[in-house]
Amino acid sequence: MIARLAGLAFLASTTALAAQDAGTLALYNWGDYINPEVLQRFTEETGIEVTLDTYSSNEEMLAKIQAGATGYDIVFPSVHMQDIMLQLGLLERTGINESPSFANIDPAFLRSSQDPNGEYCLPYAWGTVGIYYNEDVTGPIAGWEDFFAIPERTGGKISLLDDMREVMAIGLIMTGASVNSADPAEIQAATDYILSHKEDVTAFTYESMALMSSGDLAAAHFFVGGNVFFTETPNIKYVIPAEGGTMYQENICVLASAPNKEAAMRFLEFYLQPEIAALNVAQQFNGTPNVPANELTPEFIQGNPNINVPPETMERLQIFEDLGAALRAYDRAWNTIRTVQ
Amino acid sequence: MAAPRERIVLAVLLAPATLILGVFFLLPLLIVALFSVLMPGLYGGVEWAFYHWNYGRIFGWADGLMEIFEPIYLQILLRSLGFATLTVLLCLILCYPVAFWMSRLPERWRLLFLFLVTLPFFSSLIVRLYAWLLILRPSGLLNQGLLALGVVDAPLDILYTPAAVVLGMVYIMVPFMFLPLFAAVDNLDRSLVEASFDLGATRAQTFRKVILPQTLPGIVAGSVIVFIPSVGNFIVPDILGGAKGLMMGNLIEQQFLSARNWPFGSALAMVVMSVVLMVLLTMVARSRRVRG
Numbered sequence: 001m002i003a004r005l006a007g008l009a010f011l012a013s014t015t016a017l018a019a020q021d022a023g024t025l026a027l028y029n030w031g032d033y034i035n036p037e038v039l040q041r042f043t044e045e046t047g048i049e050v051t052l053d054t055y056s057s058n059e060e061m062l063a064k065i066q067a068g069a070t071g072y073d074i075v076f077p078s079v080h081m082q083d084i085m086l087q088l089g090l091l092e093r094t095g096i097n098e099s100p101s102f103a104n105i106d107p108a109f110l111r112s113s114q115d116p117n118g119e120y121c122l123p124y125a126w127g128t129v130g131i132y133y134n135e136d137v138t139g140p141i142a143g144w145e146d147f148f149a150i151p152e153r154t155g156g157k158i159s160l161l162d163d164m165r166e167v168m169a170i171g172l173i174m175t176g177a178s179v180n181s182a183d184p185a186e187i188q189a190a191t192d193y194i195l196s197h198k199e200d201v202t203a204f205t206y207e208s209m210a211l212m213s214s215g216d217l218a219a220a221h222f223f224v225g226g227n228v229f230f231t232e233t234p235n236i237k238y239v240i241p242a243e244g245g246t247m248y249q250e251n252i253c254v255l256a257s258a259p260n261k262e263a264a265m266r267f268l269e270f271y272l273q274p275e276i277a278a279l280n281v282a283q284q285f286n287g288t289p290n291v292p293a294n295e296l297t298p299e300f301i302q303g304n305p306n307i308n309v310p311p312e313t314m315e316r317l318q319i320f321e322d323l324g325a326a327l328r329a330y331d332r333a334w335n336t337i338r339t340v341q
Numbered sequence: 342m343a344a345p346r347e348r349i350v351l352a353v354l355l356a357p358a359t360l361i362l363g364v365f366f367l368l369p370l371l372i373v374a375l376f377s378v379l380m381p382g383l384y385g386g387v388e389w390a391f392y393h394w395n396y397g398r399i400f401g402w403a404d405g406l407m408e409i410f411e412p413i414y415l416q417i418l419l420r421s422l423g424f425a426t427l428t429v430l431l432c433l434i435l436c437y438p439v440a441f442w443m444s445r446l447p448e449r450w451r452l453l454f455l456f457l458v459t460l461p462f463f464s465s466l467i468v469r470l471y472a473w474l475l476i477l478r479p480s481g482l483l484n485q486g487l488l489a490l491g492v493v494d495a496p497l498d499i500l501y502t503p504a505a506v507v508l509g510m511v512y513i514m515v516p517f518m519f520l521p522l523f524a525a526v527d528n529l530d531r532s533l534v535e536a537s538f539d540l541g542a543t544r545a546q547t548f549r550k551v552i553l554p555q556t557l558p559g560i561v562a563g564s565v566i567v568f569i570p571s572v573g574n575f576i577v578p579d580i581l582g583g584a585k586g587l588m589m590g591n592l593i594e595q596q597f598l599s600a601r602n603w604p605f606g607s608a609l610a611m612v613v614m615s616v617v618l619m620v621l622l623t624m625v626a627r628s629r630r631v632r633g
Binding site: 057059060062063066084087088157159162164198201202203204205207211214215216324325327328331332334335336338339340 | 383384385386407408409411413414416417474478479480481500501579580582583584585586587591592595596597598599600601602
């Protein structure tokens, strides 16, 4: 998460057409989760200056908005966080689904239970979380079982994400439970699974991609977007675990407190264009709900079944839902995982 | 009793400081204290109901259903205090001799070295910690150097260990220890040291009876300034420790930014503050006794 802090308050505005003074737009997004060129194009086309602040978790964003952070127009919550924000009345109805270009969006990505028709938010992007491995060191890796065996088998080091839900998801998947389980026994079994492998895990970190490049890690648990670093290194591969993995989806939402609602609306319309969604994918290496955009992405992405995921792989992916009160049990498990030696 | 006029002047002069302390320190502290006995809201925030389980979870009374007592919180607190103490001791050992050495340098050299001590503040803490990550990793600068010199046969595993956390904390905190310590050492009355020797005291006696009491205020100030932020530090354990050994700072941050449990985070913060306050009061009381 710390890397994200470094990008905080990164100003993505350009000088082109600044003279028009068509207004401003303040985005609040995950770190490294939008291609700066997309924002540049938006400013060039509309004259609207864009600022970008970043956060590193849904909860961080929610906590700041709840604590009264104002001045932001657009946020990019995950689907389950969009549901929470809608219930809390934090989002603005945009009617983006009435836009003619909304036909570009695959209806399968209208996942929000509170917003089933897309009246509020625009499905933005989605991706998978899987395993990166250095094949020279580890040989072929199919899933979690192979992954956790790497340290003992090869002496190579492995890392997991420093993320409660993602780490617990591995334990839940490997013990045959849903990644959204609220059953205390299932949560305990998942915790025990992770604890039984804690010794093999070098670190819980988001910084694994640099350490993969330098050869200090043999394998790492990370988002599909990490592929951007390994287009020229055929020995470093990404795989969606055979036993199952997680997927994420974020949507573009306008805040009820947004000072620039009109500019925000123009951004949603702008992002519906297939070439813009494709431009984002080209740098982000994740999936887009924009169907025509999928035809416009670079070959490295289109031809890789671990990035451009076929339907049969989709079946072993699970998406996080809000845990409600069960979050408490996960938090306790996560504290235990990182305290017990 | 001061004249009314003087009292008005005094009040006017003290008003800005009082206001700033009240608004930016006391008020937030009261909010934290209040939140620590309220019920957590399901999606963050608080419910306005008295709820003592936040403390029960830490100290051993809990309903066992929604709130479960786990000794790990006290364990984490002890570990954080231990790391902070170790950081203070290492900083002191590093800085004390250097302060004496520097106080003997000619004026312009002293200024140069003082500038060098503050140099790290010119760049972001996070950037500097990333530099340590690059230095400490198995393929990093340190291991390459050790391998080239033939000191080790295989790269040392330092990154993502408690040793790396201590190293990072000491690295960050050294300037905070050094500056008050140097001020105290620099003001040391050397004629007293000479007098002590003239009167037949041994080196050890001179150190214990003359030098130590005179530099003690600097030692206490430096230790306090290093100890407090060390207890709450969460960036170093994250970046250099691989988030494997949870610290109090991480735990509190997590309650606000991912567990959506503001009251429990507030309760933990109150516990840390109380413990730190007790440690400080003990230290100050003790240093009084030594000097007295």
